[in-house]
Structures are given as structure tokens and as C-alpha cells.
Amino acid sequence: MAKILIIHGPNLNLLGTRQPALYGKTSLKAIDQELLNIAKGHQLECFQSNAENEIIDKIQNAREDGVQVIIINPAALTHTSIAMRDAFLAVKIPFYEVHLSNIHARETFRHISYFSDIAIGVVSGFGPQGYYAALQAAIEKFS
Numbered sequence: 325m326a327k328i329l330i331i332h333g334p335n336l337n338l339l340g341t342r343q344p345a346l347y348g349k350t351s352l353k354a355i356d357q358e359l360l361n362i363a364k365g366h367q368l369e370c371f372q373s374n375a376e377n378e379i380i381d382k383i384q385n386a387r388e389d390g391v392q393v394i395i396i397n398p399a400a401l402t403h404t405s406i407a408m409r410d411a412f413l414a415v416k417i418p419f420y421e422v423h424l425s426n427i428h429a430r431e432t433f434r435h436i437s438y439f440s441d442i443a444i445g446v447v448s449g450f451g452p453q454g455y456y457a458a459l460q461a462a463i464e465k466f467s
């Protein structure tokens with residue numbers, strides 16, 4: 325059995341209605357429901373926050389909680405948050421980075437990620453399927 329944490333960053337609570345041409349029409353609730361279905365028999369927690377400090381606390385606490393692997397869509401914090409990068413380096417919990425859109429086909433400021441070079445894997449541009457693929461890979465690797 326694997327213990328897995330999913331983290332969704334800022335504005336992802338608006339999925340379904342937020343720029344659907346870019347991010348699709350699937351709500352965050354529906355994505356989390358599908359993730360819970362895929363993770364049957366494993367321990368999965370889904371967490372969303374619009375606050376960088378709350379996400380950092382979640383990453384820090386994950387070590388004490390015995391989380392083996394994290395799947396994170398850092399959203400806009402992908403391109404700005406050295407503090408979140410440092411949290412991952414501190415706790416040494418392996419993680420996958422997920423983006424619904426292809427960040428490399430968008431504005432140049434989105435081409436930079438503070439996470440990709442320390443992630444186990446990166447999925448970008450596959451919509452919600454990217455989360456599901458990352459979860460399947462995590463289950464395969466950590467159970």
C-alpha cells in the first residue's frame with residue numbers, strides 16, 4: 325500500500341470554469357474523485373490551497389505523516405516559488421510535477437519551473453489525464 329499526497333496550487337479550485345479552453349471543463353472535485361478511484365487500496369489525500377505558506381506547511385508535515393510520494397500541480401507558483409522548492413529539498417519526499425496545459429507552449433515566463441529538475445517526472449499538456457498517469461506511476465513505483 326502506498327501513501328500518496330496530491331497538492332493543487334492557487335486557482336485550481338476554479339477548474340471547470342477557469343479559462344476552459346486552456347484548462348478544460350472538468351472540475352477539481354471530479355479530478356479528485358477519479359484520483360481516489362484510481363488509488364483504491366492505497367492511502368490518498370487531495371489538498372488544494374491558494375496560499376503558498378499553507379502548501380509549504382503541507383509539504384513539511386508530509387514527512388511526519390509518512391507520505392511516500394507527492395503529486396503536485398504548483399500552478400502559478402511553479403514559476404516563482406523558491407520557498408516551495410526548498411521545502412521539497414528539505415523533506416526529501418519524491419514528487420511528480422503535473423500541469424494541465426503545456427507550459428512550454430505558452431508565455432515565456434511559464435517555461436521556467438522551479439520544480440522540474442528535482443521532480444521524478446513531469447507531465448504537461450495532457451489535461452486531467454496527466455494527474456491520472458502520474459498517480460498510476462506513483463502507485464507502481466511506491467507500493
Ligand code: DQA
Binds near residue numbers: 397398400423434
Ligand atoms: C498550470 C500552468 C501554470 O502556468 C498556471 O499558472 C496554472 C496552471 C497548469 O496546470 O497548466 O495555474 O499549472
